[in-house]
Amino acid sequence: MMNATTPPLDMDEQGFLTMLDELIGRFGGSDSDRCSETIGMPRREYGLKVPCFLFDDEIHRLAVELFGGTSWPANLDADTLAFEERRIGYDAEFLIGCRNVVRRYGMGVWLYDMVNDASIAVALNRPSSRMPFCLGPFDTRETFRRDMRAGGKYVADEKTRRACMAEYLRQIYRLAAYSLLRWGGADPRAADIAQMMLAYGGLGMTMLRDDPNVVKLGCEPDFRYRNVCGHLRDMWIKADLDYACDIDLDAGRALEYPECMDARYLYDARKLIAAYRSLWKGRTEPAARVLERIEESGPYRVPDVWKDPLYLHDLSISLMGQDGACVLDEGFRTRDRDLFDRGVGELERRMREVGRSGLLSALAARIAPAAYGDRMDMPPAPREDRGRMLERCGDPCETAATIALYRLPRDRRSLRAVRALLMRETDAYSRHMGCFMDKTSGPEDTMGESVPVME
Known part of the structure; x- marks a missing residue:
């Protein structure tokens, strides 16, 4: 068995955390009394009888910078418009969880954990607790809602549920590839892993095991994927x-x-x-x-x-x-x-x-x-x-x-x-x-x- 002799991935974790802190602070104020007062001003000024919503351009910009072309930016945008307490709390908890993992263990561990979580969800045919409410064409709450009147069966059929989880895994691969390209420019391994994330998915996930921080947290030190990467390179x-x-x-x-x-x-x-x-x-x-x-x-x-x-x-x-x-x-x-x-x-x-x-x-x-x-x-x-x-x-x-x-x-x-x-x-x-x-x-x-x- 080969050993992990490489250093941790050289990612711009400080830049990522600084931007994430800014997003959490901005997003945390989206349901505050001050924000509600801001939204109410045009209604009072113009005598509007209908709800007036506030789209926060800065939340959108920060979310796109952090999470790329996935569904999370759209979910955060929807939160600022809908003011649904459950949605806001759910997404705020997700953001804080991301920050805690990156701050304590690094971005390599965070990305591996995200991909591994999505892979397990697909393998077990069971939704992940991290899935956003809106996931591409799917409403995850509706897709995985159980009808108690029908004995607790899912409302959506199994094919739809599997397609939803497959979309989640695809978006996580995309998030990992984007994050490596956006925040890992100083490490030549980042582009290689991003390539495999988009081309082979699971093979890219195992490449994250080159980060010793991933192995320290209990990941099996199995580096057989290096056989594949080396063989492809030779060909x-x-x-x-x-x-x-x-x-x-x-x-x-x-x-x-x-x-x-x-x-x-x-x-x-x-x-x-x-x-x-x-x-x-x-x-x-x-x-x-x-x-x-x-x-x-x-x-x-x-x-x-x-x-x-x-x-x-x-x-x-x-x-x-x-x-x-x-x-x-x-x-x-x-x-x-x-x-x-x-x-x-x-x-x-x-x-x-x-x-x-x-x-x-x-x-x-x-x-x-x-x-x-x-x-x-x-x-x-x-x-x-x-x-x-x-x-x-x-x-x-x-x-x-x-x-x-x-x-x-x-x-x-x-x-x-x-x-x-x-x-x-x-x-x-x-x-x-x-x-x-x-x-x-x-x-x-x-x-x-x-x-x-x-x-």
Whole structure:
């Protein structure tokens, strides 16, 4: 068993706590007599007969800075409008709990505890006491309300309850990724963990065990995930060497930034489609099973990465994020021709976008408002696996941030751009990457041509 020899994550805990203290102080006064007096002033001044509400812009700003693109900012906003004592007390207790854990144990422990709590809730099919009242499209109070007249049964069916808890876990992964990018910029491990949080979820959670403070609190010191991370890194190095041998080194344009990034994206996409098609008629081990085997037995020798199901799975995530990759990979795993061709079609569409305007501009387009109506509309399918797979097709911001973490360099400017993608801050992203997008007209690609549909 490997030992935890790394120092605690270098997070800006003081900055986080200072902002959280400010939010708690501001939020704690939202139901005070003074606040009520402020709200009542326009009613008295203008003789209004209807309730007058106060939206606190500062609470919203602080909540977004602290909790990113999750449901907590919206819940705190709703608290300042509704003045429902139970809601305010519940959310105030959550904020104070976050502060106490970070102050005493550090942000690494807080993030691990949050992800672990959500994972347990999903595993036990039982709601967490930390779930916000409004969670994406769900009202958690209604979803988990029991009807005493019906013998204490839940009002919502089991499928709805599971979907609600899955959404909670997804948002916690997103919170962890955002927090690592926002407050962990000084630690190079933070971006690696954020990438795995968005791409693999649970694998990212176990990476937080690199923080010895997590282990000190009783977490099992199991670091087998390092086998997986090291193995993935080795396969990417092999793929880099293959790419260096395949490209024309005399083509100087392909070696400049950001055009080199565009050319590599198109090369990888073309090779991925060809690799899956060459393996179609054979038997391949599912990537999930390979992951489990590596955790248990350690890395294995990979003669050809283009025949390795784990590398192909990881590569597809780097090209399309978790949402697009799940369609392509599931189509290949089940040998579902229609589903696979839909995944190929989506990847080819993204290849055309990158070839036309460059990867940086294509990522910006992913978080544009119109992109939210551009989800792949999958038809109903008889397979239970497909239903579970489609539930993972998620937010374009998470997709763009995942691709960026795989494809962009890890300098400060790029990491800030990744955070802007995750937060759907188009202006901030343009501020960080605009100078490079102006240079990009897309590589002159012969590698990114459409691959014909398999016969």
